[in-house]
Structures are given as structure tokens and as C-alpha cells.
Amino acid sequence: MSRQRLVVIGNGMAGARTVEEILDRGGDFAITMFGDEPYGNYNRIMLSNLLAGVEDEAGIFLNDLAWYADNDITLHAGARVERIDRRSRTVIAADGTVTPYDKLIIATGSSAWVPPISNISGPENGFREGVFAFRTLDDTRGMIRYARDHERAVVIGGGLLGLEAARGLQNHLGDVTLVHALGHLMNMQLDERAGTMLKDSVEGRLGIRVLVDAMTTEILGEDRVEGVRLADGTVLECGLVVLAAGIQPNAGIARDCGLPVDRGIVVDDRMLVSGEDDIYAVGECAEHRGELYGLVAPLWEQAKVLADHITGRDPRAAYTGSKVSTKLKVAGVDVASMGLSAPESDDDEVIVYTDPKRGVHKQLIVRDGVLVGATLVGDNSRAAELIRVFDRGEALPEDRSALIFNIGASTGETPVAELPDDTQVCNCNGVTKADICAVVHDGCKTVSGVMEKTRAGKGCGTCKPLVQRIVEWAAGGEAEEDPAASWYVPGVPMPKAELMAAIRKYGLRSVSSVFDKLVPGGEHDAKSKMGLASLLKMMWADQYVDERDARFINDRVHGNIQKDGTFSVIPQIKGGVTTPAELKRIAEVAEKYQVPMVKLTGGQRIGLLGIPKEQLPAIWADLDMPSGYAYAKSFRTVKTCVGSEFCRFGLGDSTGLGVAVEERYQGLETPGKLKLAVTGCPRNCAEAYCKDVGVVAIGAGKWEIYVGGAAGAHIRKGDLLATAESAEEVLRLTGRFLQYYRENANWLERTYAWVPRVGIEKIRAVVVDDAEGIAEALDAAMEASVQAYQDPWKERAEPATPGQFRTSLPLTALPRVPVRS
Amino acid sequence: MTAPTQTASTDDTTRKAPAMTIAPIERTVLGPVDEIPFGEGRTYAVGDRMIAVFRLRDGALRAVSAVCPHKGGPLADGQIDNEIVLCPLHQNAFDLATGCSRSGLPSLDSYRVWAEDGQVVLGG
Ligand code: SRM
Ligand SMILES: Cc1cc2nc3c(=O)[nH]c(=O)nc-3n(C[C@H](O)[C@H](O)[C@H](O)COP(=O)(O)OP(=O)(O)OC[C@H]3O[C@@H](n4cnc5c(N)ncnc54)[C@H](O)[C@@H]3O)c2cc1C
Ligand code: SF4
Ligand code: FES
Numbered sequence: 033m034s035r036q037r038l039v040v041i042g043n044g045m046a047g048a049r050t051v052e053e054i055l056d057r058g059g060d061f062a063i064t065m066f067g068d069e070p071y072g073n074y075n076r077i078m079l080s081n082l083l084a085g086v087e088d089e090a091g092i093f094l095n096d097l098a099w100y101a102d103n104d105i106t107l108h109a110g111a112r113v114e115r116i117d118r119r120s121r122t123v124i125a126a127d128g129t130v131t132p133y134d135k136l137i138i139a140t141g142s143s144a145w146v147p148p149i150s151n152i153s154g155p156e157n158g159f160r161e162g163v164f165a166f167r168t169l170d171d172t173r174g175m176i177r178y179a180r181d182h183e184r185a186v187v188i189g190g191g192l193l194g195l196e197a198a199r200g201l202q203n204h205l206g207d208v209t210l211v212h213a214l215g216h217l218m219n220m221q222l223d224e225r226a227g228t229m230l231k232d233s234v235e236g237r238l239g240i241r242v243l244v245d246a247m248t249t250e251i252l253g254e255d256r257v258e259g260v261r262l263a264d265g266t267v268l269e270c271g272l273v274v275l276a277a278g279i280q281p282n283a284g285i286a287r288d289c290g291l292p293v294d295r296g297i298v299v300d301d302r303m304l305v306s307g308e309d310d311i312y313a314v315g316e317c318a319e320h321r322g323e324l325y326g327l328v329a330p331l332w333e334q335a336k337v338l339a340d341h342i343t344g345r346d347p348r349a350a351y352t353g354s355k356v357s358t359k360l361k362v363a364g365v366d367v368a369s370m371g372l373s374a375p376e377s378d379d380d381e382v383i384v385y386t387d388p389k390r391g392v393h394k395q396l397i398v399r400d401g402v403l404v405g406a407t408l409v410g411d412n413s414r415a416a417e418l419i420r421v422f423d424r425g426e427a428l429p430e431d432r433s434a435l436i437f438n439i440g441a442s443t444g445e446t447p448v449a450e451l452p453d454d455t456q457v458c459n460c461n462g463v464t465k466a467d468i469c470a471v472v473h474d475g476c477k478t479v480s481g482v483m484e485k486t487r488a489g490k491g492c493g494t495c496k497p498l499v500q501r502i503v504e505w506a507a508g509g510e511a512e513e514d515p516a517a518s519w520y521v522p523g524v525p526m527p528k529a530e531l532m533a534a535i536r537k538y539g540l541r542s543v544s545s546v547f548d549k550l551v552p553g554g555e556h557d558a559k560s561k562m563g564l565a566s567l568l569k570m571m572w573a574d575q576y577v578d579e580r581d582a583r584f585i586n587d588r589v590h591g592n593i594q595k596d597g598t599f600s601v602i603p604q605i606k607g608g609v610t611t612p613a614e615l616k617r618i619a620e621v622a623e624k625y626q627v628p629m630v631k632l633t634g635g636q637r638i639g640l641l642g643i644p645k646e647q648l649p650a651i652w653a654d655l656d657m658p659s660g661y662a663y664a665k666s667f668r669t670v671k672t673c674v675g676s677e678f679c680r681f682g683l684g685d686s687t688g689l690g691v692a693v694e695e696r697y698q699g700l701e702t703p704g705k706l707k708l709a710v711t712g713c714p715r716n717c718a719e720a721y722c723k724d725v726g727v728v729a730i731g732a733g734k735w736e737i738y739v740g741g742a743a744g745a746h747i748r749k750g751d752l753l754a755t756a757e758s759a760e761e762v763l764r765l766t767g768r769f770l771q772y773y774r775e776n777a778n779w780l781e782r783t784y785a786w787v788p789r790v791g792i793e794k795i796r797a798v799v800v801d802d803a804e805g806i807a808e809a810l811d812a813a814m815e816a817s818v819q820a821y822q823d824p825w826k827e828r829a830e831p832a833t834p835g836q837f838r839t840s841l842p843l844t845a846l847p848r849v850p851v852r853s
Numbered sequence: 854m855t856a857p858t859q860t861a862s863t864d865d866t867t868r869k870a871p872a873m874t875i876a877p878i879e880r881t882v883l884g885p886v887d888e889i890p891f892g893e894g895r896t897y898a899v900g901d902r903m904i905a906v907f908r909l910r911d912g913a914l915r916a917v918s919a920v921c922p923h924k925g926g927p928l929a930d931g932q933i934d935n936e937i938v939l940c941p942l943h944q945n946a947f948d949l950a951t952g953c954s955r956s957g958l959p960s961l962d963s964y965r966v967w968a969e970d971g972q973v974v975l976g977g
Binding site: 082083085087088089176177179180203204544555556557558559561562579580581582583584585588593595596597833834835838839840841 | 887888889890891892893894895896905910919922923924925926927928929930931932933934935936937938939941942944945946955956957958959
């Protein structure tokens with residue numbers, strides 16, 4: 033018997049996933065797929081990220097065209113099926129083809145629901161120009177293109193999609209208003225209070241204007257969209273309208289050929305269209321037990337059942353409906369919801385916690401001791417746990433507050449070992465802990481490999497950290513890194529140690545020579561230049577061949593670029609200790625150049641902000657102070673406290689030592705920024721415990737040296753490296769530690785990541801006990817770097833390159849930084 | 854596993870993403886080529902347009918609009934290779950030859966530019 037012919041209408045997330053599941057089960061069909069969109073299958077969820085500019089088009093594809101070819105699937109991309117002829121068992125498509133089927137799967141998804149708004153349609157089918165739905169890649173591209181030439185947008189609809197559209201559009205134009213017909217945002221998932229909190233966050237934090245109880249009645253404008261009119265007569269001016277008021281299943285072709293359609297195409301528990309033996313429907317177009325689903329998780333379950341059934345793998349497989357829970361970042365705000373959004377009877381127990389100041393709202397609904405609904409806004413740290421409890425109907429702890437707060441556990445993370453095997457890790461793709469472990473045990477030990485195989489983390493992406501933890505746990509500490517993840521920079525295929533060896537072997541002293549010699553094909557890579565420049569400077573000190581184009585703009589002009597293209601000038605003030613004369617000079621400069629803002633920085637010095645590039649050399653000359661390096665991946669500051677010189681409790685001269693440390697190591701280029709502190713006693717007024725290197729006086733001339741501390745994006749107390757007997761020893765060990773870090777850390781890897789990665793024991797063995805016999809070499813390399821220091825702000829009489837300080841700006845086009853008076 | 858272009862038929866490619874758009878501009882001599890160091894860019898005002906001209910390390914010139922469509926970053930301050938410029942503010946990449954964004958932003962205008970007798974010549 034020849035192979036059965038399987039035809040799939042709809043090449044979206046459900047259609048393509050179902051075919052994958054069928055192939056996984058060894059299903060032997062001659063497969064033909066029709067897709068209205070002219071592409072392979074992409075991740076529709078990611079359109080939000082694409083619009084927001086955080087993902088590019090290449091990154092959202094799930095099955096590229098090669099996948100269809102590889103699996104022997106005939107794909108008609110860009111060909112809409114117009115009719116199903118059940119009598120002749122064929123589908124007729126817009127490209128003129130008539131394709132016979134033995135089995136048919138309808139996976140046509142949904143499209144935007146269009147509320148009655150006058151003047152919304154265009155001359156042909158579809159919307160008029162300037163009005164967009166938010167469903168497809170083409171919609172998204174269209175919006176991005178259109179937003180370029182317009183300043184104001186109105187988004188109609190305050191659900192998930194509308195919020196995502198509004199957030200994304202903000203990236204492209206200045207003024208976005210969201211108009212919602214009902215009383216509060218996300219009314220399908222949230223109760224009124226939660227919806228109101230969400231509105232406050234979206235307005236306050238994102239600056240999106242939100243109008244509720246606002247019914248749009250008309251699109252204004254003749255040739256171009258000029259605005260929208262609301263039912264109360266209000267007119268909102270805009271050049272772009274996005275319609276996201278709801279979705280409606282694409283069930284037209286099913287209805288036309290006489291298949292049962294209510295709101296969607298009616299299917300039974302095997303995903304067969306009701307009463308049919310050979311026609312299935314799956315995804316958003318299907319209506320199962322009266323339910324329509326608008327999220328991806330349910331369709332993964334449907335696809336599995338359909339595949340089990342159609343391939344005969346498990347004829348009794350049954351889909352019984354999905355318990356829908358969502359855990360999302362909506363427009364930048366964490367939202368999770370599951371089950372009921374409001375109590376249904378007086379017996380339902382409702383637990384509510386609201387903190388309007390932080391924009392946090394949590395509500396649980398409990399019935400007979402079981403969680404039947406939960407809503408979280410502003411804080412999703414408990415969401416995974418709650419979803420698990422909800423999905424399984426687990427018994428709840430007597431003290432319900434434990435469900436809402438992270439009592440006891442400081443991180444709110446359950447250790448991987450304690451997560452039950454069937455815990456759903458990736459809600460978007462329906463991947464459990466057990467699925468991930470199975471792949472790891474089969475030998476795939478890279479996070480990216482596991483993501484590829486299981487698809488975990490390939491939906492909205494919020495579960496990636498958990499996926500990584502599980503892979504590491506399952507591999508028993510043997511998780512392998514992606515080869516590319518281990519490269520020092522993306523454009524040169526080598527890890528740091530190998531790269532350094534090759535650079536030495538060939539004597540490569542410039543960034544361009546590294547590309548020419550070490551990259552197959554000699555391709556240069558803009559994203560790799562800065563990291564290479566830093567490495568070469570560290571390796572060759574004064575013999576480094578400094579190609580200025582390898583530098584990031586900050587390093588070309590020795591200032592930090594700011595949002596309006598101006599620069600900041602932060603002179604060195606060693607240890608935070610200054611003098612009246614210095615303060616006067618700074619004040620005079622600030623007056624003379626009408627510096628927009630003078631600020632005490634978090635690094636114990638003084639910042640002059642908002643300086644045009646052209647003025648930099650003159651300002652440096654007038655200041656006559658060295659650069660503070662507040663712009664480079666380099667040694668930055670040493671904060672100090674007043675110490676034994678003045679303080680009643682001081683146990684050591686922390687200012688003196690801090691100044692000496694900064695004097696010696698100023699300006700060193702390093703893989704990540706270095707911020708140090710020396711503090712006069714364990715009261716820690718200089719915050720030494722949370723610095724890259726922090727030195728604490730403990731009396732009797734001794735100092736503790738902590739390394740790998742942080743209190744920036746990441747908070748970590750440093751690890752004690754050694755207790756030094758003298759200030760000289762502090763200087764020496766600091767230098768050796770810094771050199772070891774410079775030679776071994778990855779590009780942009782701060783000490784707070786590098787120290788725990790390598791381990792403090794190992795570092796102590798090398799740096800303090802010289803276990804590898806390299807201490808002398810480290811000290812010598814550091815000495816060479818120290819000697820090569822030059823104050824970059826001396827580079828001011830003559831520009832180093834033509835037009836080094838020439839403006840790159842039409843300043844008016846940028847958001848100007850406000851001038852303070 | 855993902856290929857950058859996913860378009861099924863060539864007809865569609867040309868309709869959806871024009872291969873290269875060169876913005877028309879009158880022939881203008883901008884100044885000596887040596888004003889632009891190798892591997893860097895400089896901004897020039899041409900009429901009311903601001904144009905960033907880059908000199909690749911192999912000597913070729915490229916010209917695109919000077920202002921990043923994301924948040925107005927000064928592209929001439931960006932780092933380049935032979936293909937792209939990275940905006941200095943948020944590191945979005947743009948193709949130097951076509952002006953196309955590599956991250957879903959609107960494209961830059963790109964201009965014809967070449968060196969003639971040591972001068973940078975634009976448009977024409
Ligand atoms: C000016 C200053 C804020 C202030 O007004 O006080 C500042 C300003 C910036 N910080 Fe900072 N940081 C400043 C002290 C700090 C501190 C406090 C300190 O030094 O003790 C920290 C926490 C300590 C730390 O880093 O461990 C700090 C942690 C960060 C971080 C987070 C780094 C991390 O990995 O945790 C960033 C982002 C980054 O590096 O990617 C950052 C990035 C920035 C940048 C460079 C953002 C940028 O790339 O444009 C800001 C430049 C503004 C500008 O226009 O020049 N800044 N920043 C402070 C300058 C200190 C100085 O005199 O050099
Ligand atoms: C911007 C956006 C963000 C989203 N975010 C999330 C999220 O964070 N989490 C979540 O769970 N869900 C999210 N969703 C919903 C999710 O994308 C959908 O649930 C999912 O794509 C539905 O899959 P489907 O295959 O049923 O429909 P689709 O993916 O829409 O696929 C249907 C395909 O069939 C094609 N088609 C229709 N009719 C025909 C025809 N007659 N002939 C040929 N082809 C046809 C369509 O062109 C389409 O390509 C989001 C959706 C959007 C639009
Ligand atoms: S915390 Fe630092 S990086 Fe953030 S806005 Fe302030 S100065 Fe900029
Ligand atoms: S302004 Fe250019 S990337 Fe943000």
C-alpha cells in the first residue's frame with residue numbers, strides 16, 4: 033500500500049508542532065503543508081520581542097525552510113487554502129493546486145477580532161493603511177516601518193496582546209496610548225484590583241497612557257489615519273492604530289465545507305473534528321469541550337494527543353482540556369494568573385496581599401483546601417510554585433502566607449533536587465524537569481543543546497535560568513559549555529587561554545592582526561574589537577599596537593557617552609580625598625563651561641555631566657586633574673573611609689592605603705570594571721565587603737582582603753582571600769590577584785562571577801601560596817602594566833586621530849538632557 | 854538551525870525586503886578622505902541631512918544616515934567592521950552597505966559614496 037497522504041492546513045505553531053510530533057512517532061505519511069504566510073514556522077510569541085527590538089527576525093524561526101525539505105514535507109508557503117472539498121477529499125489552494133488527502137489536519141489559528149469601528153477597513157480586503165493587527169511577522173514589520181514616520185500611536189485593546197503591542201511600539205515612537213473598552217486591563221485574567229495595579233505600573237513606569245472604559249467608535253482621517261474617536265466624543269490624535277481587541281478562530285473554510293463549527297471547529301477528545309474519521313483540528317482554531325485556547329501551552333498537549341492517535345501509537349490517547357496558567361512579563365511587568373480571578377461563592381477563601389507602593393498585588397482563591405485561582409502582579413517569584421500546586425491540586429500549608437511570601441528561603445528558589453520530576457519547567461513548550469534530565473542523560477550536556485532538543489526556553493524565555501540549573505544538576509556538575517559560549521569574544525573561535533597562546537606564538541600586537549591571523553576567512557568583527565583591544569593591551573603593555581578603531585567611543589575620547597551623545601567628565605580623586613584648591617578648579621570649570629550637572633558620584637568623586645565632545649580637551653586642560661577612568665572596562669575607584677586618622681574606631685589608615693592602591697593600579701584595563709574600597713574597621717563605612725577587592729583594617733597593622741564582592745546589579749559578599757600583615761602586603765597581593773584575574777577572566781566577567789567560578793581556594797592557592805609557581809610572573813606582568821600607565825587626559829594638545837573630538841551629532845535630534853539651574 | 858531569510862519565493866523577497874535602497878542625493882564633495890581614520894566614522898551635514906561616512910580598514914567608504922533610529926544615537930561614534938556599524942548607545946547593528954537593521958529596527962538611509970582625488974564624494 034502506498035503511503036497515506038496527510039495534508040495540513042496552517043503552518044503556524046500548532047500545525048508545525050503537530051507534524052513534528054507525528055515525525056517523532058515515526059509516522060509514515062506523504063505530508064503536504066499549506067501556510068498563508070510566506071515563511072517557515074516561526075515563534076509567534078516572539079513577535080512581541082521583535083517589536084520591542086530585543087530579538088531579531090532570524091532568532092524567532094522554529095522551522096526554517098530546510099527543515100521541511102529535510103523531512104520530505106512539501107510546503108506551499110504563501111498559499112492560502114480556499115476550500116476543502118470533502119467529497120473528492122481534496123483541498124484547493126490559492127496557488128491553483130488541488131491536493132488530495134487521506135488525512136487532513138486543520139490548524140488555521142485565529143485572526144484579530146474586529147469590533148464595530150467605522151472607517152477601519154481599507155479599499156480592498158483588510159484594514160486601511162495605518163491600521164494594523166498584531167498577529168503575523170508581516171504585521172509586525174509593517175508596524176515597525178510605519179512607526180518610523182509617525183509620532184503617536186493608539187492601541188485598541190487592553191489584554192495581553194494590546195499591552196505587548198504598546199510596550200513594543202514605545203520603542204519606536206514617543207507617544208503611545210492604550211484604549212481599553214472595559215473597566216480594567218487584562219480583564220480575562222485579572223480582577224479589578226490587579227488590573228488597576230497593572231495600569232498604574234504601565235503608566236507610571238513605562239509612560240504608556242491608559243484609558244479604560246473607553247470604546248473606540250471611529251478611525252479619523254481621509255487618506256491617512258489622523259486619530260481615533262471614542263464613544264464619549266474624545267479624539268485622540270495619532271498616525272498609527274493597532275487593533276488588539278481580541279481574537280477569533282479561523283474557522284471559515286471548515287464551516288464552508290459543512291464541518292461542525294460553533295465558536296471554533298468542534299473537536300472530540302482525540303482532536304478529530306466531531307463526527308469525522310479523517311479530519312482533525314488543532315490549536316487556536318479548535319473548540320474542545322466548549323473551550324477555545326489562546327495560549328501555546330494547551331496546543332502542545334493537543335498536538336501530542338493528535339499525533340498519538342493519527343499514527344496509531346496510542347489510539348486511546350485523550351485530550352481532556354488544559355488548566356490554563358500564565359506566567360508572563362506583560363509590558364515589562366510580571367503577571368501570573370491561573371484558574372479563577374474572583375471567588376465564586378462565600379465559601380471560597382480569599383487571601384490578598386497588596387503593596388501599592390511597589391506595585392505588587394497577590395491574590396489566592398482557595399476552595400476546600402485546594403488552590404483554585406491565583407493572580408500575581410509585580411512579583412512572580414512564587415509563580416512557579418503556585419502553578420505547580422494549582423496544576424496538581426496539592427494540599428496547601430496551613431499557613432497560607434508561605435504561599436505568597438518567600439519566608440525562610442532568601443532566594444525563593446526551590447533546589448533542583450527537590451523539584452518533582454513532572455514539574456513543568458517551560459510553560460510555553462510544555463517541557464518538564466524529567467524531559468530535560470532525559471536529554472542530559474542521553475549525553476547532551478550543553479544548555480543550548482538541551483534547549484534545542486527539548487525546546488525548553490524557546491518560548492518567552494523566562495525559564496532559561498531554571499533550565500540552566502537543571503542541566504547543571506542533571507549533568508552532576510559536568511555540564512558542558514557551548515563551544516561558542518567559551519570563546520573570549522564572539523568573532524574569534526577560541527577560549528581565552530588558547531587565544532592568548534596563539535597571540536603570543538604569532539606575536540600579534542594589534543586587533544586587526546588577530547582577526548587576519550586567527551579567524552578562518554579573516555573576517556573582522558565589530559563586536560569583538562573592544563574585548564581584543566583590552567586583552568592585547570594587558571598582554572603587551574607598552575608594546576601594544578593601538579589601532580584607535582578597535583576602541584569603543586568611550587575609550588577613544590576618554591569619557592562615558594550619555595543618552596544624548598554628550599560625555600561625562602569624572603576626574604580622579606584618589607580614595608575620595610580632595611583639596612580646597614581642587615574643588616575650586618572643578619567649580620570654576622563647571623561655571624566656565626556651564627556644565628549641565630555637577631554631581632557627587634557613587635564612587636566618592638565629582639562628576640561633570642553633559643559635556644559635548646568638542647569641549648573635552650579644553651575642560652581637561654582647565655581641570656588639570658588625571659582621568660578617573662569612569663568610562664572604561666578598567667580599574668575605576670578606591671573608596672575609603674576616614675579611618676584611624678580621624679575616626680574614633682579606626683584600626684588602620686584606610687585613606688592612606690586606599691590612595692596608595694589607586695595610585696598604583698590606576699587605569700589598568702581589565703576584563704570587567706574594578707571597584708575597590710579600603711575601610712578602617714569592620715563597621716565597613718567604605719563598603720569594602722562588597723567590592724571587587726575590599727580591604728578591611730582589623731588592628732595590629734593587619735588587613736583582611738576580600739575579593740569578588742558586589743553591590744551593583746548583583747549583590748555578593750566578597751570571599752576572604754588573605755589577612756595581610758602590612759599595607760605593603762596588601763598592595764602586593766592586590767596586584768597579584770588583579771593580574772591573575774586579568775589573565776583568566778572572560779571578557780566582561782566581573783570578579784563577582786569569576787571568583788565563584790574559579791573558586792576562592794584555587795585563587796588563594798595561586799595568589800597567596802604560589803601553588804603554581806607563577807607568582808613572580810604575575811607580579812612582573814603587573815609591574816609592566818603599572819609602568820605603562822599614562823593619563824589619557826594628557827592627550828589633549830593634539831588629537832590622536834583626525835577629528836577625534838569632532839561632534840558626531842545633530843544635537844537637536846536627540847533627547848536633550850535637562851539642564852539644572 | 855535558523856536561516857536569516859525565510860522567504861519562500863523570490864517574488865516575495867523582493868517585495869518585502871528590497872535588496873538595497875540607495876537614497877538619492879546630489880553629488881557633494883565632503884572633504885579629504887584623510888579626515889576619516891581607518892575603521893572609524895565622521896558625521897557630515899549635507900543640506901539638512903546628517904550623514905555618517907565610514908572608512909573601512911580596507912579603504913572602502915560607506916555612508917548612511919548619522920542618527921540611530923532607536924534612540925538617536927550618534928552612529929559615527931560606533932564601532933564597525935567591514936559589514937556593520939554598532940550604535941554606541943545600545944549596540945544595535947546596522948548593515949553599512951544597505952542601511953538595514955540587524956535587529957528589527959527601521960533601516961538607515963544609505964548613500965553612494967566613493968573617494969576621488971583624495972576627496973570623499975557623496976551621491977551623484
Ligand atoms: C556616575 C555614577 C552614578 C552616580 O551618579 O553616582 C555611575 C554611572 C554609571 N554607571 Fe555605575 N555609576 C557610579 C557608581 C556605581 C557603583 C557604586 C560604586 O562604585 O561603589 C556601582 C555598584 C558597584 C559595582 O559596580 O560593583 C555601579 C554599578 C554599575 C553597573 C552594574 C555593574 C554590575 O555588573 O553589577 C553598571 C552596568 C554595567 O557595568 O554594565 C553601571 C554603569 C554605569 C554607567 C557607566 C552606564 C553607562 O554605560 O552609560 C553610568 C554612566 C553615567 C554617565 O552618564 O556617565 N554601574 N555604579 C557613579 C560613578 C562612580 C565613579 O565615580 O566612578
Ligand atoms: C504577538 C503575540 C504574542 C503572543 N504571546 C504569547 C505568550 O507569551 N504566551 C502564549 O502562550 N501565547 C502567546 N501568543 C499566542 C500564541 O502565539 C498562539 O496561541 C499560537 O500561535 C497559536 O497557534 P496556532 O497554530 O493555532 O495558530 P497560528 O500560530 O496563528 O498559526 C496558524 C497559521 O495558519 C495560517 N492559516 C490560516 N488560515 C489558513 C488557510 N486557509 N490556508 C493556509 N494557511 C492558513 C496562518 O497564516 C498561520 O500562519 C501570542 C500571540 C501573539 C500574536
Ligand atoms: S544606576 Fe547607574 S546605570 Fe542606572 S541610571 Fe543610574 S547611573 Fe545610569
Ligand atoms: S540609540 Fe542606537 S541603539 Fe539605542
